[in-house]
Amino acid sequence: MKRVDDKSWVIKVGLASCGIAAGGSRVFGVFKSKLEGKDLDVELKPVGCIGMCYREVLVEVSSLKGRVFYGQVTPERVERIIDQHIIGGQPVAEWTVPQEEIDSFMSRQKRIVLRNCGIINPESIEDYLDSGGYMALHKALTKTPLDVIDEITRSGLRGRGGAGFATGVKWLMTRKAAGSPKYVICNADEGDPGAFMDRSVLESDPHSVLEGMLIAGHAIGATEGILYVRAEYPLAIQRLEKALEQAREKGFIGNEILGCDFDFNISIRQGAGAFVCGEETALIMSIEGKRGMPRLRPPFPSVSGLWGRPTNINNVETFANVPWIIANGAGAYAAYGTDKSKGTKVFALAGSIARGGLIEVPMGISIREIVNEIGGGTASGTAFKAVQLGGPSGGVIPASMSDIPVDYESINKTGAIVGSGGMIVMDEKACMVDVAKFFLNFTQDESCGKCTFCRLGTRRMLEILEKITGGEGSEADIATLEELAAEIRKSSLCGLGQNAPNPILTTLKYFRDEYMEHITARKCPAKKCQALITYIIEAEKCPGCGLCIRYCPVNAISGNKKEPHTIDPDICIRCGLCNSICRKGAVIAV
Amino acid sequence: MHTESINDKKLSLTLVDAIVFKHNVQPGAVIPVLQEIQEEYGYIPPAAIQRIANHLGVFSSDIYGMVTFYAQFRLQPPGKNVIKVCHGTACHLGGAERLTEAISQHIGTTEGRTSKDGQFTLERVACLGCCSLAPCVTVNGEIHGRLNPESVGKVVNKLKEEKTANVE
Known part of the structure; x- marks a missing residue:
């Protein structure tokens, strides 16, 4: 890492999928070209997901004097940031994310899984090593496999893929099972709609997952690891491939790792678009080249998994927790969370929420704290109606119950599940x-x-x-x-x-x-269900611009220019395009 | 992603063979083999199914069963531009259906189909995991977020303009 003095700057641009989709690559490119040829001591660094997705494109500018976040950065804004902030020393105040906002978003979070996300360059193993990466692997290899398993068991870590099964117990079952070779599979087939925790971790800190798999390999006596990644996540796959190559070069993956009697290889398999393959036996079927259909358990994969051999399957987030637990100790991890749900959980906060993004909170925090304090309430500013947890396997929890703690037992009692971590906030507009x-x-x-x-x-x-x-x-x-x-x-x-x-x-x-x-009553209170609503144009609000006429797919709207338009309810198919498109809000559903 | 036209690429059985042999003719490697073939042709040509089955010593119906089970595989060649509309929870709440309707109008075809001029294929995808930018779509693999029926029109029109420019 380069030496930093008080005149040197680091500029980080969030380039996970969300950042790129919001235009991050262009912002990065403009920074790069504008900085070239200028005699400035600036390190420009691509990083993964910073977490405040609602502010994308996010840029962090820091020096020894402190750091500032810029939100919604566009290529046009780059030059002024360089001139005024880097050269002039004065942050462009109107484009920065206010400190109070950062505090309320961050202060209730505890970042264990996301410890490096948005901080290190995901494509640089040096960055990972500088942040203490692969030290946990060193430490684990000095311990006996059973000691490593014991550490994980005492940490209270439970499977973060949704089922919440005790990770240490799973590892021990696979360790004890007869048969070889044994396999470690990382389930990165994140299929729940509304969930992007695993994608963000893989895109932002791929080495932490590899390190977790390596430690698991040592603990259970496996020699082969397979990362099963959704094909819909091309950037995650690309960064994992790069990370694998770097880890092989450095000798963290391969034979006699770190000079120990430990051989372990990791390969990537891409999913092919079947949600059911998130289920572990279906996932195994898919790797074996079959249709991904689950089979009866027992035998559990820990006893008879891939190719009939003992196989340990954990989710991305579970593996990303492992190096931290080994490095900091089971006690440090178990200090967070509740009696039965230890540690932290990553949530993808989305839907109608003012500050949506990727958050990691101690287990036991209330839904209300997440939605109102971290998320800043609904996007529309109206009261929140419910949250949906756990995707298609989960359920909705009404706002009236939002004081219940987020832990496996309490959430299960509501009928929903913690699930993999998708949390969709809904306001009154949701039916x-x-x-x-x-x-x-x-x-x-x-x-x-x-x-x-x-x-x-x-x-x-x-x-x-x-x-x-x-x-x-x-x-x-x-x-x-x-x-x-x-x-x-x-x-x-x-x-x-x-x-x-x-x-x-x-x-x-x-x-x-x-x-x-x-x-x-044949009514949809949220005005969402097409058959139960009628769209009308409020004459006093309609400027007669003709935009809705152009967009209507069935020519149901008529009216002269600069005169209020009308919708013929007999022709209208209630697609709602006019409602979306109208800039004056003149089209309403009744 | 497929930026060049792959509609009219002729199936080369030598290429199919090479892909199967690259994976050591293992039945377990059916998915990666199919993925590479689709990467090459944009879809799974029927002749390739037969060829893979012959190599692996399984029925072609077994391979067909795989192709139809996994949503990623296509049996029809896609258009030059593939637009996938995300239908994740956040995008659904954010108006994914309306977006689809608007795109359909712009490109002249409906979901699951390819426009007559072979320029556009419109598909749906369960979730792209860019929920904070909902609603979003991918165009030839590139994600566009925070869209509405009007702004998605600009994205599509840009593709149309590129086509016109190429012709000139």
């Missing part, structure tokens, strides 16, 4: 029946088809929800939904089917009135 329908549409599509109740039951539930949102529901439908839900849960082999009814059951439990409103 709960529509949300349930959205998830059921997803699960019935992703059901592998093996179990009848999952394959057909989810389809029938979706049809009922379509009937209700279409204004043709009856009260008997609700009873049928509840009956089907119970049967699907009972008769499905894997978590996909068993948890598929959760979005319906939780919305029915907490928002039954909303279902009834659809059924009895």
Whole structure:
């Protein structure tokens, strides 16, 4: 790392997928070209996800005197930042993220998994080594495998993929299982819609995951590791490939690692777009070149997994925790969290939220603290209605219950699950029946088809929800939904089917009135369900610009220029394009 | 990603063979083999399915079963530009359906299809994991976020202009 004196600067640009999508690469490029030829002591560094996704493109400018974050940076703003801040020494105050905002976003967080995210260059192993990387591997290799497992067990770490199974116990089962070779698989098939924790970790700090896998390999006596990554995450795959190459060069992966009697190789396998492959037995089927269909457990993969050999499967976030636990000790990790849920959890905070992003909080924090304090409330400024946790396997928790602590046991009691960490905040504009329908549409599509109740039951539930949102529901439908839900849960082999009814059951439990409103009054209170609303144009707000006329796919809108337009409800298909497009907010749903 | 036209690339069985042999003719490597073939052609040509099956000593229906199980694989050649609309939770709440409707209008085809001129294919994807930028789409692998029906039109029109420029 370069020596820093008080005249030297470091400029970091957040270049994870979100940052790039917001234009980060262009901002980085402009910084690079504008800095060239100038006699300035500046290190320009690409980093991963800084976490404050709502402020992308994010740029951090720091010197020994302190650091400043710039939010929503555009290529046009770069020159002034260089001239005024780097050369002139005066930050461009109106473009910086206010310190109070950073404090409220950051102060309740504890970054263990995200310890390097947004700080180091994910494509530089030197950066990782400078931040203490691979020291935990050194330490683990001086310990016996059973001591390493004991450390993980005492830390209380539980699987972060969603099920929350004790990681140490899983490792011990695989260690003790007969058979060789043994495998370590990292499940990076992050398929829950609304979840991007694993993507961010892989894109921002890939070595931490590799190091976790290596430590697991030593602990359970495995010689081969496989990273199963979603094909939809090309940047994560690219950065992992680079990290693997660097780790091999440095001798962290390969034979006789760090001079010890420990051989371990890691390869990458890309998923091919099947949500069910997040389930461990389906994932194994997929690696074996078969259709990803789950099988009955036991035997568990720890006993008979890939190619019938003992296999330990953990999620990305679980592995990223491991080096920190080994380096800092089980006690330090267990100091965070609640009695049964230790440590921290990463959440992808999105939906209608003022400050959405990637956050890591100690287990036991309340939903209210996350939404209101860290997230700054809803994006619309109206009261928040509910949060959705756990994606299609999870459920909604109403705002009235937001004081409950986020830990495995408390969340399970609500009917939702902690899941992998997607947290979608919803305001009054979200229709709960529509949300349930959205998830059921997803699960019935992703059901592998093996179990009848999952394959057909989810389809029938979706049809009922379509009937209700279409204004043709009856009260008997609700009873049928509840009956089907119970049967699907009972008769499905894997978590996909068993948890598929959760979005319906939780919305029915907490928002039954909303279902009834659809059924009895034929109204959608959130004005979301197309069959139950009519779009009209408020004449006093309509400037007659003609934009909606151009966008209407069915020519349902008419009117002369500069005169209020009208929508013909008989032609209108309620797609809502006019409502989205109108700059004056003149198109409303009634 | 596929920036050049791959619609009319002729299937080379030698290439299919090379890909299968690169993976040591292992039945376990079906997915990577199919992925590489799709990377090459933009879809899985039927003749390739038969060829892979012959090499691996399995029925072509087994390979077909894999192709249809995994959402990533296509059996039809895609258009020159592939637009995927994210339908994750945040994008759904943020108006992914409306975005799809708007894109359909701009490119003249509907979800799951390719426009008649072979320029655009419109697909849906479960979640791109860019929830903070919802709603978002990928165009030829590049992510565009914080879109609305109007701004997505600009993205599409830019692609159309590029096409016109190339012709000139």
